[in-house]
Amino acid sequence: MTSVSRPIIEAEHLSKTYTLRKKTGRLKRERTTVEAVRDLNLAVAEGELLGYIGPNGAGKSTSIKMFTGILSPSAGRLRVAGLEPIRDRKQLARRIGVVFGQRTTLWWDLPLRDSFALLHRMYAVPDARFAANLKRLVALLELEPLLDTPVRQLSLGQRMRGDLAAALLHDPAVLYLDEPTIGLDVTSKAVVREFLAELNREQGTTIVLTTHDLDDIERLCRRVVVVDHGTVAYDGELDTLRARVAADRTLVVDLAEPVPAIAVPGAAVTRIDGPRQWLAFPAEANAAALVADIAERYELLDVSIRDADIEEVIRNLYTG
Amino acid sequence: MVVYALISRQAFRRYLTYRGAMVGGVLANTVFGVIKAFIMMAVWRQRPSIGGYDVADAVTYVFLAQAMIGPMSTLNNGLDIPARIRSGDIGTDLFRPVDFQTYWLANDLGRAAFSVLGRSVVPFVIGALLFHLHLPTDPRVWAAFTVALFLGVVVSFALRYLAAMSTFWLLDEKGVVGMATVVTSFFSGMIVPLVLFPGWLGQLARLLPFAALVQLPADVFLGKRSGGAVGTGYLFEIGWAAALLLAGRLVTRRARHRVVVQGG
Ligand SMILES: Nc1ncnc2c1ncn2[C@@H]1O[C@H](COP(=O)(O)OP(=O)(O)OP(=O)(O)O)[C@@H](O)[C@H]1O
Ligand SMILES: [Mg+2]
Numbered sequence: 001m002t003s004v005s006r007p008i009i010e011a012e013h014l015s016k017t018y019t020l021r022k023k024t025g026r027l028k029r030e031r032t033t034v035e036a037v038r039d040l041n042l043a044v045a046e047g048e049l050l051g052y053i054g055p056n057g058a059g060k061s062t063s064i065k066m067f068t069g070i071l072s073p074s075a076g077r078l079r080v081a082g083l084e085p086i087r088d089r090k091q092l093a094r095r096i097g098v099v100f101g102q103r104t105t106l107w108w109d110l111p112l113r114d115s116f117a118l119l120h121r122m123y124a125v126p127d128a129r130f131a132a133n134l135k136r137l138v139a140l141l142e143l144e145p146l147l148d149t150p151v152r153q154l155s156l157g158q159r160m161r162g163d164l165a166a167a168l169l170h171d172p173a174v175l176y177l178d179e180p181t182i183g184l185d186v187t188s189k190a191v192v193r194e195f196l197a198e199l200n201r202e203q204g205t206t207i208v209l210t211t212h213d214l215d216d217i218e219r220l221c222r223r224v225v226v227v228d229h230g231t232v233a234y235d236g237e238l239d240t241l242r243a244r245v246a247a248d249r250t251l252v253v254d255l256a257e258p259v260p261a262i263a264v265p266g267a268a269v270t271r272i273d274g275p276r277q278w279l280a281f282p283a284e285a286n287a288a289a290l291v292a293d294i295a296e297r298y299e300l301l302d303v304s305i306r307d308a309d310i311e312e313v314i315r316n317l318y319t320g
Numbered sequence: 321m322v323v324y325a326l327i328s329r330q331a332f333r334r335y336l337t338y339r340g341a342m343v344g345g346v347l348a349n350t351v352f353g354v355i356k357a358f359i360m361m362a363v364w365r366q367r368p369s370i371g372g373y374d375v376a377d378a379v380t381y382v383f384l385a386q387a388m389i390g391p392m393s394t395l396n397n398g399l400d401i402p403a404r405i406r407s408g409d410i411g412t413d414l415f416r417p418v419d420f421q422t423y424w425l426a427n428d429l430g431r432a433a434f435s436v437l438g439r440s441v442v443p444f445v446i447g448a449l450l451f452h453l454h455l456p457t458d459p460r461v462w463a464a465f466t467v468a469l470f471l472g473v474v475v476s477f478a479l480r481y482l483a484a485m486s487t488f489w490l491l492d493e494k495g496v497v498g499m500a501t502v503v504t505s506f507f508s509g510m511i512v513p514l515v516l517f518p519g520w521l522g523q524l525a526r527l528l529p530f531a532a533l534v535q536l537p538a539d540v541f542l543g544k545r546s547g548g549a550v551g552t553g554y555l556f557e558i559g560w561a562a563a564l565l566l567a568g569r570l571v572t573r574r575a576r577h578r579v580v581v582q583g584g
Contacts, residue, residue, distance in 0.1 A: 018580060065581055070414040072577050086576065093417035105412045109334040118330055121323040122418055150337070 006082070007043035008174055008206050009067060014040040014076035015230075016062050036062040038230040040076070046173070049200045049207045051221035051238070053214075053314065059230040060210045064176050067208070068098050081173055094123055097167030101179035104163055106151045112162050113147040116169060123170035130169060137165040140195055157188035164195065174206045175199070181213050193219050214314065226314065242313050248280040250306040251290060256299035264293050275301075283307075323418060324426040331430025335438070342438045345390065350443040353386035357451055363516075371515025371522075377542050380454040381513050383447030384538045390439030391432040391469070392476045392533045394510045395501055398431060399424060399477075401484035402493035408582035420576075421568050425477055432473045454542060461543060464550050468537040471557035475532040478564030479504065485571045488579040509535035529560035 016037040024030045037059040044050055054060055065071035066078060069085030069092050078085055081095045098105065106115045120130045138144055141161040151159060160180060167175060177196070181189045197220055199205050211217060217224060217238065224241060226234040234241055251267065254276050261269040262277055266285055271278040281290055287305055294300060357379045364375040373381065389395055401424060404410040413420060447453060456462055483500040487493040505511055507530035514525045514535045525531060536553050539545040545553050 065411065068411075068415045070411045070581050089414070089576070090417045090419075093415050096415065098412075098415055100411075103407070103409055103412070107330065107334070109337050110330060114330060114333075118323075118326060121326050122416055124323075124417075 005046065006079075008046045008081055009042065009044040009208070010077075010079045011040055011042040011063070011067075012077040014042075014063065014066065014078055015074045016059070016066060016071065017074045036230055037066070037073075040227070040231055042225060042232065042235070044206060044208065046206055047200070047204045048223060049196070049221055050209065051217040051224035052208050052210045052227065053212075053217060053224060054227035054233070056212075058227045060227055061178055062230075063227070064098075064178050064208070064210065068096060068176060069093070094170060095173045097170070097172035097175040099160075099163050099167045099175070099177045099180050101160065101177075101182035104151060104159055106159070106162055106166055108152045109150055111148045111150050112143065112154075112165075115151065115162075115166060119166055119169050125170050129171070133169050133171065134165075137168060140198070141165055141191070156183050157185065160184060160188065160192065164192065168199070168205075171203070172205065174208065176208050176210075178210045179212065180209070181211060181216055189213070189216070196220060243283075249283050249285075249287070251279045251281060251287065252304045252306065253277050253279065253291075253294060253298075253300060254302040256301055259298065262294060262298065264290065264297075266290060324422055327418075327423060327426035328430035328433070331427040332434045333430075335431055335434040339438060345439050346442045349386045349389055349439065350446050353383050353443050353447050354450065356382045356386070357447065371513075372544060373513065373515055373542075376452055376454040377544075378513070379447075379451050380542060381538050383444050383451075383453065384541055385510055385513075385534050386447070387440035387444040388469075388472075388534050388537070389510070390435035391473055392508070392510075393432075393435075393480060394476075394505050394508060394533060397480050397484055397493065397497045397500070399428060399480055399484045401481070402487040402497070405487040406491060406582065411581040414576070414581070421481065421565070421572055424481060425474070425565075428477045428480075429473065432477075436469075456541060456543065461541070461546075465537055465541045468540045468550070468553060468557065471554060471561060472532045472534075472537050474561045475529050475557055475564065476504075478561055478568055479529060481568045482564065482571060485568065485575060488575040491582075504530050504533065507531065508533035509538065513538070529564060532557045532560055 014037060015035065018034040018036055020032045020034060021029045022032060040059070040063060042063075052060055052064075062071065066073050066085065067080055069080075069089040072086045080092060083092045083095070085092055106112070107118065110118070116134060119125075125133070138147070141164060143161060143165060146154060146158055146162065149158075151162065154162060164180070180196075181192055184192065193216060196207060196209070200207050200220075209216065209220065222237055224234070224236070224238050225232055226241070234244075250270070253262070256275065258272075258275050261272060262279065264279075267279040267281040267290055269277055270280050279290075281287070291300075291303055360378040360382055361375060364370065364373075364378050368374065370378075401410065404413065413423065416423065448455065456465070479500065483497050484493060486496045490496065507514075507525050507528050509525070509531065510533070514522055514531060516522075517525050526535070536545070536557065540550055540553060
């Protein structure tokens with residue numbers, strides 16, 4: 001293997017158009033098309049942990065379905081691990097792992113242990129390799145007490161851990177995660193995040209992570225791709241994104257008594273609640289000077305400054 | 321191969337967990353068997369021999385047909401494919417490194433095996449206790465019947481697979497599956513033996529693949545097909561199985577390129 005090899009995921013001018021037939025009358029049917037993905041370009045290097053984000057309906061799941069070989073592109077070129085997903089579906093299947101937060105890939109009525117045994121044979125994982133992987137994953141994801149429980153009896157968080165293990169038993173080179181933390185509580189989210197970070201670090205597994213929980217992204221990903229209306233709206237470092245879409249910071253001041261909206265240059269009041277006021281000011285402005293300005297004219301009891309969080313940054317990007 | 325055997329075994333076990341649902345089926349199949357047996361006896365009282373069947377053959381046929389409702393899944397599609405297409409779960413089956421159609425065949429064989437034990441034996445045994453049935457004494461006939469039954473299940477799968485795959489295009493399988501089960505029940509000899517079909521209809525029915533589901537295995541069981549005719553029967557079943565499975569493969573390929581996996 002060469003280290004400067006080609007990207008493990010390579011999409012060029014990728015498009016997917018859905019055709020919908022809507023009943024408009026007793027016999028009439030109208031055809032409409034939805035361009036779910038259009039002219040999408042993406043290159044993911046081996047070992048990357050990529051945040052693949054965007055608003056509802058942006059085309060994230062559609063592109064992941066194409067990357068995994070379960071949906072054929074309408075146009076464009078796509079290669080994953082050197083393979084053409086639809087044509088080389090079975091070969092590709094051995095190289096990838098897939099987890100959907102919304103649905104399980106396990107067999108509903110089988111205990112986890114049996115699902116894993118079935119995957120062992122399906123993916124033709126060598127026995128020793130399988131035993132070692134299973135042991136490692138069971139320990140990391142704390143699955144031991146759940147192994148004999150049918151999947152339908154698992155809680156969402158437990159099931160998600162089971163799904164993660166199932167997706168990794170065959171040492172996939174790429175792991176796709178479509179909203180893996182949806183509906184999980186804080187503790188379960190932390191377990192999943194910790195696990196993904198370690199997987200990426202220790203095993204070098206390439207991970208493509210789709211999520212609406214921007215905490216996931218902040219904690220895990222250096223690179224993010226923002227998809228909007230089926231195409232890439234931003235591709236780069238998370239920090240650069242934050243800086244590029246300069247969202248305002250917020251200064252919260254507690255005054256001695258209620259007063260009309262404070263008038264200071266370089267800041268605007270966005271909200272007043274009794275003696276407390278919220279002021280928006282540009283991210284690059286000097287907060288200390290602003291506070292000093294206010295303190296000169298009003299009696300200040302307390303101040304706090306809130307950074308724009310990534311959620312806001314991304315919202316600005318979508319609407320901007 | 322090993323993996324498909326394991327898939328069958330796990331499917332068998334999966335159905336085992338739902339054995340509660342089986343009791344109703346067993347009861348219905350038995351009761352209708354008894355009713356149909358009385359009707360056949362009335363018909364045969366008018367004419368003691370029809371198409372080479374005497375009254376014991378006819379009543380035995382009734383309970384064989386009732387026993388085959390489960391394994392041949394003549395009254396419903398029996399495959400999870402339509403539900404999984406509608407929910408989008410079918411996506412999971414598509415990113416497994418196994419052949420899609422063979423995966424479902426393996427599942428269906430597990431289901432059928434469970435069905436023989438769970439849904440076939442009891443109605444047949446009750447029928448044998450209540451009526452005089454024509455049971456083969458030669459173990460070779462039982463063996464030949466088992467093979468015909470197995471091949472019949474494969475033909476039945478191949479037919480149901482085609483119906484199920486239509487969901488990829490129509491998103492609602494009820495129409496196609498409903499039609500398929502009506503045609504299947506009629507032409508397989510499920511409702512009445514094909515020997516009762518008049519003239520050309522009877523001849524046509526015996527050439528269609530549906531005959532492999534009930535009539536043909538029953539004929540082997542009743543000794544109406546023996547020696548070389550058993551071999552020809554097998555060839556008939558294998559021929560249809562191959563043709564229909566091939567059609568299923570073409571449909572699968574088309575589905576994979578043309579259609580959509582639901583759900584986000
Ligand atoms: N099976 C389908 N048939 C028709 N249109 C579809 C289908 N699946 C998705 N779409 C449309 O394609 C677009 C992209 O959907 P997709 O599921 O890829 O979005 P997403 O980015 O995953 O959104 P979300 O964050 O809500 O999961 C949407 O406009 C959606 O309505
Ligand atoms: Mg989605």
